[in-house]
Amino acid sequence: MQIVAFGVQADERPLLEKAFAGPHQVRSLDVFLNRDTAPIAHGYEIVSSSVNADLGADVLQVLAAGGTKMIAQRSTGFNNVDLQAAADLGMSIGRVAAYSPYAVAEFAWALALAINRRIVRATNRTRNFDFRLDGLMGRDLRGRTVGVLGTGRIGEAFTRIAHGFGMHLLGWDLAENPNCLALGMKYVSRERLFAEADLITLHLPLVEDTRQLIDAAALAAMKDDAILINSSRGGLVDTVALVEALKAGRLTGVGLDVYEEEARFFFFDKSLDIISDDTLARLMTFGNVLITSHQAYFTEEAVGQIIEATVANVEDYLAHRTNENMLVTRGQLPTAAR
Structure with a gap:
């Protein structure tokens, strides 16, 4: 054939x-x-x-x-x-x-850790032989709260790693995962998860009910110093609202392996092109935003x-x-x- x-x-x-x-x-x-x-x-x-x-x-x-x-x-x-x-x-x-759910879960954690400890900023500095620590302070994750939206196989794998860090576990999904419950996860409303979580990660399918789940209202409900990770589908996040939140100085950082308009850019070399997507171009200007090209699955x-x-x-x-x-x-x- x-x-x-x-x-x-x-x-x-x-x-x-x-x-x-x-x-x-x-x-x-x-x-x-x-x-x-x-x-x-x-x-x-x-x-x-x-x-x-x-x-x-x-x-x-x-x-x-x-x-x-x-x-x-x-x-x-x-x-x-x-x-x-x-x-x-x-x-x-x-x-x-x-x-493999571990491929995506581990990559989501790589984004979270890189943002929390300012790894990209530190690496860019040291390549120029700038070894100062100014602006590189992170936070211990132990004892902090993670909010996992979507606790299927990938969400569960992410939760197991969070449990290993000694974090408090909050979850939101249509059905509770008994394996996550056994790890100590507490299922709560989205509103409570947004309000209490220091780290929020998305592991949901993109369907009509989840499209732009992270909108202006959801972002406003989050802690000013929260970290947001999306390694699932770009359409889960209202990117325009995200840019506005970042411009207002909110959120410690954002890790995106997906973008709602990624089909025009991801997997291509656009280094010599003029980027006409103003939203993507604006996202790239934030030092606390880490964007990768849909590679979480790529193991x-x-x-x-x-x-x-x-x-x-x-x-x-x-x-x-x-x-x-x-x-x-x-x-x-x-x-x-x-």
Whole structure:
């Protein structure tokens, strides 16, 4: 089977091609799947897409017209996919329901620690042989309070690390995680979590109810010296409101591995371009804001599991089987994905 894979990172390519070696041949492309690149998939029954692919109705129509019947997305979230349009076109859509939660949780902690201890500022100084400690004072995390919004597998992994630091644990989710409760987590309202937490971290899916969950009101409710971390989905945060809070001198710092308009920038070299996104450009000016390019998942273990699940999705599609990763199966939309 000939497969075309979009948005393949250089480090990912050999792993992906090795996994599909044998009965399949993968054409790996570094371009992302969108309206402009969709015609490349003409003649390919199976397409694999990456996290920032545009799988709206118009893109799906182009793919279907070119003969594509199955899309194997190499990511967990599917807010970028028009599932109803895929069903109407008789397509199959697979994703990766889960991979190493430690990859994202550990990276979220890396952001939090770097912000708390001013690591980036210190490193920039020492490269210029400036070894002063002015402005580099952090805080002990032991005894402070962490607020975890979303206590699924990743949120739980983050909580276990927080427990190891000796922090007080607050959680918010639709359902309580018994493993987090066993660690001493107390589930509270969002309002209380915002008001009491010294460190707030987001591990939620992006759905209509969570879009811009961190808005102006939520930011106003947080402590002036709180740290905010988002390694989940950019759309969880109202970035314009975040900029206003930072301009007012609030928050110790912010760590963002995701951005609501990231598809135009992340994974590309924009160093020679004029950045037209005023909000992103303004965020970059704050010394207490650390932005990375959606790399929290990018470990050998997590990428390996993502590829393994993608191969399984393709094999199950070809064998007319279904699995927990399938959001749409040959035009049928499962109840859980509606």
